[in-house]
Amino acid sequence: MTLVKMPYSKKFINVSIPDKNLIKILESKAHNYKPELSQEKIVHRALNNPIKSKSLEELVRGKNNVVVITSDHTRPVPSKITMPIILQRIREVNPNIDIKILIATGYHRPTTKEEMINKFGEEIVKNEIIINHMSKNKDDLVKVGILPSGGELWLNKIAMEAEVLIAEGFIEPHFFAGFSGGRKSILPGIAGAETILANHCSEFISSKNARTGVLKNNPIHTDMLYAAKVSNLSFILNVVIDKDKKIINAFSGDSEFAHAKGCNFVKDLSKVDNVKADIVVTSNGGYPLDQNIYQSVKGMTSAEACCKQDGIIIMVCACNDGHGGQSFYDQMANAATPKEILNKVLKIPRNKTIPDQWEFQILARILNKYKVIMVTDMCDPQMIKNMHMDHAYSFEEALNKALKLKGENAEVVIIPDGVSVVVK
Structure with missing residues (x-):
C-alpha cells in the first residue's frame, strides 16, 4: 500500500492506495521547493x-x-x-x-x-x-x-x-x-x-x-x-x-x-505529465479553497485532464460551507442531467450571463463525462447527491465504490493538490 497525505480543511488526511492500482502521483514541485530566505x-x-x-x-x-x-x-x-x-x-x-x-x-x-x-x-x-x-x-x-x-x-x-x-x-x-x-x-x-x-x-x-x-x-x-x-x-x-x-x-x-x-x-x-487513469483522486488544496462545492470545481479540472473516458474522480473536499452559491446549486439540482445544463448554458448570450454560470457550466462539463465522488464528513450528503454527484464519508468508502465500478485492477492517479498543477 502507498500512503499519501491529502489536504482536507485545515489538516491533512492519509489515504491508502494498493500498489497494484497506483500508477502515478502528480505533484507540483512548489510543494518541495526550499527557498534560501525567510x-x-x-x-x-x-x-x-x-x-x-x-x-x-x-x-x-x-x-x-x-x-x-x-x-x-x-x-x-x-x-x-x-x-x-x-x-x-x-x-x-x-x-x-x-x-x-x-x-x-x-x-x-x-x-x-x-x-x-x-x-x-x-x-x-x-x-x-x-x-x-x-x-x-x-x-x-x-x-x-x-x-x-x-x-x-x-x-x-x-x-x-x-x-x-x-x-x-x-x-x-x-x-x-x-x-x-x-x-x-x-x-x-x-x-x-x-x-x-x-x-x-x-x-x-x-x-x-x-x-x-x-x-x-x-x-x-x-x-x-x-x-x-x-x-x-x-x-x-x-x-x-x-x-x-x-x-x-x-x-x-x-x-x-x-x-x-x-x-x-x-x-x-507546476507542470505535470498527463497520465490517464480509470480513477483520479484529488483535492482542492485544503482550507480556504475547499470550503464549498463551488470552489471544488477548480481541483476537479486537474482530475478531468487525467481521466479516461467514463472514468471516476474522487474529490477530497471538506465543503463545510455548503454549496457556495444558491444559483450554482439551483441550476445543478433542478436539471435532470448535466447534459441538460450544458445545452442550456451554451445558448445564453454574453450579456445575459446569470450568477455562478461559469461554475455550473464547468461542473456540468465534467459530470457529463465522468462520475464524481465527493469525500467529506462536513457537508450534507443529500445536497451533493442533488447536484448529480456521489458522496462518501471517508476516502476508503469512495475508493471501494470506485473499484467496484471500474474493477479491482483499475488504474489510479493521485493529484494531492488539484489547484496547484498544470496538466500537460
Whole structure:
C-alpha cells in the first residue's frame, strides 16, 4: 500500500492506495521547493527589485492617499506577512498618507470580521480601514470603459478615486483564467456584477484557450488585462506559496510584467505529465479553497485532464460551507442531467450571463463525462447527491465504490493538490 497525505480543511488526511492500482502521483514541485530566505525576506527582496516599475516607496511619496487591494477569505494569500510589510514601507516614506484596504470579493459574499482577523491578524483589523467590495451595489461603482469583448467595465469607486492603487495577491494555476494573481485583483476582484458576468460568459468559458496555465489568446485574460490598465493599477505584490501556504517566491512591480514573470515561475514548478487513469483522486488544496462545492470545481479540472473516458474522480473536499452559491446549486439540482445544463448554458448570450454560470457550466462539463465522488464528513450528503454527484464519508468508502465500478485492477492517479498543477 502507498500512503499519501491529502489536504482536507485545515489538516491533512492519509489515504491508502494498493500498489497494484497506483500508477502515478502528480505533484507540483512548489510543494518541495526550499527557498534560501525567510518568508519576510522573500517579500522584501521582491519589493526591493520591482519589475518594470518604480518602487512602492517612490509611488506613494508625496501622495495623499493609497488603496491597497487584497484577496478575500476564499484565497490563501498570506496577508499576515505581506500586508504589515506593505503598510510599513508605505508609512516609512509617507507617515500621514491615508490608507484604505479594499477586499476584492469579486462576486463572492463579503468577508466577515472573524475571517478578516484570520487573514490579517487582530492588529490590522483593529487599526486599519478595511472595506469589502460589493459588486452588486451600483452606487459604489463607476463606469471606466468598454472591455475588448464589448462589455461595460464597472469598477469600485473608492479604488478609482485613489491617487495610488496597488494590489497584493498570489499566483497559482487557474482553471479558466490561466493563472490567478495580477490583473484578477481588478477583474473580477473589484468589478461590478454585470462586468464579472459578461467576462465569465459561456462563450469564453467554453474556449479551448480558457484553461489552466493558458494566457495566450485567452479571452477572459484579455479582458482582465484591459481592466487592470484602465484602472491605473500602479503596483502589485504577488507571492507564490507551497502546500503549507508558506511563501517560496514573490514578484512586485508592473501589474502585467511582474505577473507574467511570476506565472512563468509557477508554470515551471507546476507542470505535470498527463497520465490517464480509470480513477483520479484529488483535492482542492485544503482550507480556504475547499470550503464549498463551488470552489471544488477548480481541483476537479486537474482530475478531468487525467481521466479516461467514463472514468471516476474522487474529490477530497471538506465543503463545510455548503454549496457556495444558491444559483450554482439551483441550476445543478433542478436539471435532470448535466447534459441538460450544458445545452442550456451554451445558448445564453454574453450579456445575459446569470450568477455562478461559469461554475455550473464547468461542473456540468465534467459530470457529463465522468462520475464524481465527493469525500467529506462536513457537508450534507443529500445536497451533493442533488447536484448529480456521489458522496462518501471517508476516502476508503469512495475508493471501494470506485473499484467496484471500474474493477479491482483499475488504474489510479493521485493529484494531492488539484489547484496547484498544470496538466500537460
